[in-house]
Amino acid sequence: MNRFFVLLILVLVAGASQGLILPLLSLLLEKQGIAASVNSLSAAALYVGALLAVFFVEKPLVRYGYKPLLVVGLVMVVSSTFLFAVIGYSFIIWLVLRFLVGVGDSILHYATQTWIADQSPENKRGRYMSLYGLMYSLGFSIGPLGINLLAYGTWVPFIVMGSLFGMTGLLLYTIRNERPPARKGGSSSKTYGRVYVLVWLPLLAPFLYGLMEAALNVSFPIYAAELHISDGWISLILPSFVLGSLLLQVPLGMLSDRFGPQLILRVCAVLGGLVFFIVPFVGDHVYGLMILFALAGTFVGSFFGLGLAYVAMLLPRTLLASGNVLASLHFDSGSLVGPGLGGLAMEAFGGASLFYMLGSFLILFALAGVFFRHRAF
Template sequence: MVLSPIELTAAPSRKRLFILLSVTLVSGFNQGLILPLLSILLDRQGVSSDVNGINSMALYIGTFSTMFFIEKPIRSMGYKKGIIIGIILAALGTLLFPFLTSIWVWFVLRIIVGVGDSALHYCTQLWIVSSSPAESRGRYISLYGMAYGIGFSLGPTGINLLSIGDWVPFCLNTVLFVAILLFVRTLHPEYPEHSAKLASSSSNRYARVYRIAWFALLPAILYGLMEATMNSNFPLYGLRIHLSQASISLLLPALGVGSLLLMFPLGMLSDRIGRKPVLMGCAGIAGLMFLAVPLAGDNVLVLFILLAMIGGFIGSFFSLGLAYAADLLPRELLPSANVTASIHFSIGSLLGPGISGFGIQYVSTNSMFIMLGSAFTLFALIGLFTREARHQKLQSH
């Protein structure tokens, strides 16, 4: 059964919303755990920072490649089947890490996990955004961001389970995936909107998305850059400035803790004053804070406060950017916009670990924060010189 846009705009059902948010939380836990956990295990083996960073890119190679073919299958099979396939791939890849320890096998497994995570995020994001009324879209997408933030924050704490055994964190994550799979199976299948307007070529659809909402899609690149850099290479940065493993596992969740505090208020504020000014203001403040991180040295309390504030201001960057794009675009272009945002996220995620790993190894221990601070500040400045494309939106719904 394919639901029409009119049926979808009432609001997501509570049961469906709860399950989708739970899927997002578990996926966030997976990413929050896997990246720093594997970085620490590779560092134990004597793998250099630049090679470690390159290996971390594999997860996002999987995410990136998936976005080039996922839209058409999801239109045919629906959100539910897409989520189930994503869970199976992510769980299987995660389970195999502690038993197949070659660095190149891990590269392949990261790609598999990336494909699974990509399917999960594509389906949950699009299902929530397309079923949310425009006047409260910011709040609903903020709930999605909060769920991911909670999982992402809890993920690094699993590093402490290494004291029991290297396999324990991976198996815990797999158990969570299996549990959430049982809930997803109870959902009623639904599908992205089909429309005669989609008869136009794929290239024309993506060209329209970029023409109308290019600025709204930039936050996805920046969020991917930040998330992958911090999760993959902050553990290496922490080890270089002589932080303990316990301190690193405490500091990484600070980003998620901060995002949980401000994500819903920022979503509500964006409903009132618009997404663009909120995105620009948050980017400018976060850019300055990134540049201030090296000044904190190895003071764990100051680092926690700075990272929590950064997380607060940009923890909802991807979701608010997606909501902004949904404000600007006709409904039948939302699947294409979602694909584009995910590709942008993957581009940022691919660039982050490699660039920052190279910087830590050959330039400066602090180079990753200079890169991130400059990128977010530049986005805020670009926003000052761009006009909102709302007047181009087609009145199709």
């Protein structure tokens, strides 16, 4: 089976898992009477695991190759997902399981994105990484629909998702293992430092995407519950953000190949920021929220893929693995701080502050692009 196709299917299922787990656990904890700030901090355990995993994945990847790393990530996610269903509600145990899911997800995303970036033709890298982002976004938009499975039992969504992961893992046996080229010379800290100086602006794109994704999926269900929006509508509004991103993922990738990803990212940041500023004014009008979430996703839903394409464009092939470590680190860092910032802002200044915060970050990113100048390694 075609390697690129298998990796895209894996990314699709990984996106669906993350899209389901975040709002599902937030809703279940909300029904247990857990405060918004504690709920948000609990969700951050997933991203703590993802963040810590990033520091250890590059060396095993270079030594053993992509395929073994993907198998390890799959085993961690599948076993943890099934344990959610088997153990039932326990705040401490769920905290640990969220951490383990984060580790597994981080391994899966790092290995797939590095493999795709490494094998992409230079003149089509934006398109290929956009397809990566497209499949992740599609899965992420499907994931929250699994909330509706709660009607059949609290354990049902976890069993369904774990089973999908297990079946997807079988596809890995149809592709051949490969290894990325190892970087030469210099210590890891010095190499990462120099790479960071070269690509600090592209790295902000996955950071912002992680922050937006986590903040919306963890904090929006709480915001919506305060407005008395039903669980069913929440499961439809949240995917609107990712469904909107599906409209322009590949076209934006093609435009970035032609005009450069920096220009495309800055324009999309301004437009997306303006949309977030408008969200609080529609209140509890669910159709208005769906439209605005879709518009926001259209403009900023490709930030992750375009950011990776931008990093790959600026770095030599021997540094792609290191660059993707930093990109994953920034995505996970954004995902880690997003729920906490969202929850604290909502408690301190009200629910609308969630969207003012996201819009402000996007405008600041667009302004930061004015100061970015690429230098050769």
